[in-house]
Amino acid sequence: xxxxxxxxxxxxxxxxxxxxxxxxxxxxxxxxSTSLQLTAYQDEDLAQPISYVEASPPxxxxxxxxxxxxxWQEARTAEKDGNIELATHHRxxxxxxxxxxxxxxxxxxKHTNIWRWIFNSFYIAVVxxxxxxxxxxxxxxxxxxxxFPGRNLIFWLIVSTMMIPGQVTLVPMFIMVQKLxxxxxxxxxIFPDLxxxxxxxxxxxxxxxxxxxxxxxxxxxGAGEWRTFMTVVIPxxxxxxxxxxxxxxxxxxxxxxxxxxxxxxxxxxxxxVGLKTLQDANLSIFKLLMSGAAVxxxxxxxxxxxxxxxxxxxxxxxxxxx
Amino acid sequence: xxxxxxIWKNRVSYLFLVPKLTFFTLFVVIPVVWAFFIAxxxxxxxxxxxxxxxxxxxVLKSEAFYIAMGNTFKYTIITVPGxxxxxxxxxxxxxxxxxxGQSFYRSAFYLPTVTSMVIIAMVWRWIYNYRYGLFxxxxxxxxxxxxxxxxxxxxxxxxxxxxxxxxxxxxGIILYLAAMNNISxxxxxxxxxDGAGPFQRWLFITLPMLKPxxxxxxxxxxxxxxxxxxxxxLMTKGGPGHATETxxxxxxxxxxxxxxxxxxAAQSIFLFIIILIFSIIQYRxxxxxx
Numbered sequence: 224x225x226x227x228x229x230x231x232x233x234x235x236x237x238x239x240x241x242x243x244x245x246x247x248x249x250x251x252x253x254x255x256s257t258s259l260q261l262t263a264y265q266d267e268d269l270a271q272p273i274s275y276v277e278a279s280p281p282x283x284x285x286x287x288x289x290x291x292x293x294x295w296q297e298a299r300t301a302e303k304d305g306n307i308e309l310a311t312h313h314r315x316x317x318x319x320x321x322x323x324x325x326x327x328x329x330x331x332x333k334h335t336n337i338w339r340w341i342f343n344s345f346y347i348a349v350v351x352x353x354x355x356x357x358x359x360x361x362x363x364x365x366x367x368x369x370x371f372p373g374r375n376l377i378f379w380l381i382v383s384t385m386m387i388p389g390q391v392t393l394v395p396m397f398i399m400v401q402k403l404x405x406x407x408x409x410x411x412x413i414f415p416d417l418x419x420x421x422x423x424x425x426x427x428x429x430x431x432x433x434x435x436x437x438x439x440x441x442x443x444x445g446a447g448e449w450r451t452f453m454t455v456v457i458p459x460x461x462x463x464x465x466x467x468x469x470x471x472x473x474x475x476x477x478x479x480x481x482x483x484x485x486x487x488x489x490x491x492x493x494x495x496v497g498l499k500t501l502q503d504a505n506l507s508i509f510k511l512l513m514s515g516a517a518v519x520x521x522x523x524x525x526x527x528x529x530x531x532x533x534x535x536x537x538x539x540x541x542x543x544x545x
Numbered sequence: 546x547x548x549x550x551x552i553w554k555n556r557v558s559y560l561f562l563v564p565k566l567t568f569f570t571l572f573v574v575i576p577v578v579w580a581f582f583i584a585x586x587x588x589x590x591x592x593x594x595x596x597x598x599x600x601x602x603x604v605l606k607s608e609a610f611y612i613a614m615g616n617t618f619k620y621t622i623i624t625v626p627g628x629x630x631x632x633x634x635x636x637x638x639x640x641x642x643x644x645x646g647q648s649f650y651r652s653a654f655y656l657p658t659v660t661s662m663v664i665i666a667m668v669w670r671w672i673y674n675y676r677y678g679l680f681x682x683x684x685x686x687x688x689x690x691x692x693x694x695x696x697x698x699x700x701x702x703x704x705x706x707x708x709x710x711x712x713x714x715x716x717g718i719i720l721y722l723a724a725m726n727n728i729s730x731x732x733x734x735x736x737x738x739d740g741a742g743p744f745q746r747w748l749f750i751t752l753p754m755l756k757p758x759x760x761x762x763x764x765x766x767x768x769x770x771x772x773x774x775x776x777x778x779l780m781t782k783g784g785p786g787h788a789t790e791t792x793x794x795x796x797x798x799x800x801x802x803x804x805x806x807x808x809x810a811a812q813s814i815f816l817f818i819i820i821l822i823f824s825i826i827q828y829r830x831x832x833x834x835x
Contacts, residue, residue, distance in 0.1 A: 243638075386824070527659045
């Protein structure tokens with residue numbers, strides 16, 4: 224009896240969590256599902272002249288899937304019956320379904336700057352990530368391992384600014400960027416991102432845990448400060464570097480408020496800015512909007528699946544995420 | 546003299562700090578200090594003049610600012626405890642599942658958080674669509690008539706709040722799980738011997754041990770939620786009327802639509818002070834008494 228109760232309790236637990244998980248993943252699923260939904264047919268043979276994107280009740284999966292299977296089956300029966308003409312007809316409809324399902328992706332890549340936006344987002348995120356990894360490890364290293372006048376002052380100055388919300392500096396940063404002649408350039412995104420302080424904090428915490436003997440051994444071998452840094456500190460910091468790198472990349476890739484302020488030229492847009500203008504111009508073409516959203520979501524989803532353990536480690540190391 | 550000698554001896558250390566401190570000074574320190582100056586100026590393209598407290602007066606006299614403040618408070622007061630409680634409940638449910646179950650569900654709940662808020666806001670605008678949206682359709686299963694969620698002032702802010710609550714609190718779940726895994730088994734064993742049931746063990750052992758995590762999460766998500774912006778600009782633009790106006794959105798509009806830099810700086814100083822006060826109160830109330 225007790226055993227039964229325990230078992231059903233566990234079943235109930237799994238069910239509750241699974242329902243919660245489905246609810247939380249549903250919007251993301253809806254992005255992809257809508258982006259692949261069939262739109263109103265041009266071809267009269269495909270009977271239903273309605274768009275499945277705007278259907279009531281909504282279709283819970285891309286209608287193209289079931290239609291495709293239907294025509295595939297009919298094509299096979301027709302082939303068996305030796306009716307080549309009919310089979311070819313169904314095959315043509317099948318490729319029409321594919322074209323229709325992916326139509327908005329095709330549109331995006333043909334008629335908008337989305338390649339440009341992806342490229343911009345990607346290279347800015349890479350440049351900032353590499354820059355942050357180098358300069359934050361340098362700063363974190365001396366703050367953790369060296370004693371020099373002003374060390375604590377510098378550290379506390381850096382940490383205390385973590386409390387200030389970024390919006391406080393919005394206006395002065397904007398004026399600054401204009402005065403430096405950086406407005407509407409990618410430097411206006413890259414330079415301020417390099418001032419983020421979380422990494423210094425993270426690298427310092429991590430390097431504090433590395434025993435001094437390891438560093439001293441290198442110094443006895445006569446290595447200079449820079450060589451010690453490159454050959455000992457950097458290799459030892461790999462786990463922390465991976466975490467910092469991934470979170471920096473994610474934050475830059477997803478950043479939105481600052482880029483919409485300093486970017487004007489459509490060729491310079493990053494992906495989130497591009498998506499905003501796409502939405503402003505096509506307020507109710509949801510299949511198009513969801514296709515754009517899907518294009519933006521895929522890289523982060525892949526990165527997350529590939530580097531999961533670093534995300535978890537990073538969060539538990541000190542709590543990241545904007 | 547001794548100090549100078551010390552500095553000279555450590556010159557390499559300072560060199561290591563130069564790159565970070567350059568960007569930090571240029572894009573954090575100077576802007577923060579500058580913000581306080583701009584707030585007391587009428588800032589224009591052709592030069593600026595000191596206007597004393599005029600900008601602050603303007604902010605305090607503007608009705609839209611009070612509405613934005615009220616909306617931001619309402620949003621924060623509901624979503625912060627809501628999200629933290631959801632994180633706590635989900636983590637508590639996931640925790641007994643063992644290693645494999647934990648890592649599977651942890652990832653499932655964290656995945657939506659890695660995608661940009663831009664994407665989440667775009668899809669929710671679609672989900673809230675009056676005629677074809679998923680939300681109204683699901684509500685219709687329960688016999689609820691369709692609502693124009695984002696289109697009417699009575700429901701727009703609620704729509705934003707509901708959406709925020711339905712975004713899984715991935716960070717919170719991960720931190721709570723890590724903290725739960727750190728609680729020593731022997732505490733639970735002792736409680737079991739004393740005859741405490743599972744719920745009692747959760748209430749009297751787990752919950753108190755999680756207090757530092759809770760404090761951290763509450764403070765972190767309060768700061769985040771006072772800065773709510775992306776959803777607003779992409780879903781409602783603060784409307785209808787001022788129904789979903791928030792502090793950061795109004796700062797954004799004041800600065801970059803109306804180009805009233807001085808007023809925007811004054812508004813952002815108010816935002817800073819509000820966040821500071823909230824953080825101090827939360828720290829006082831929730832900190833562990835050692």
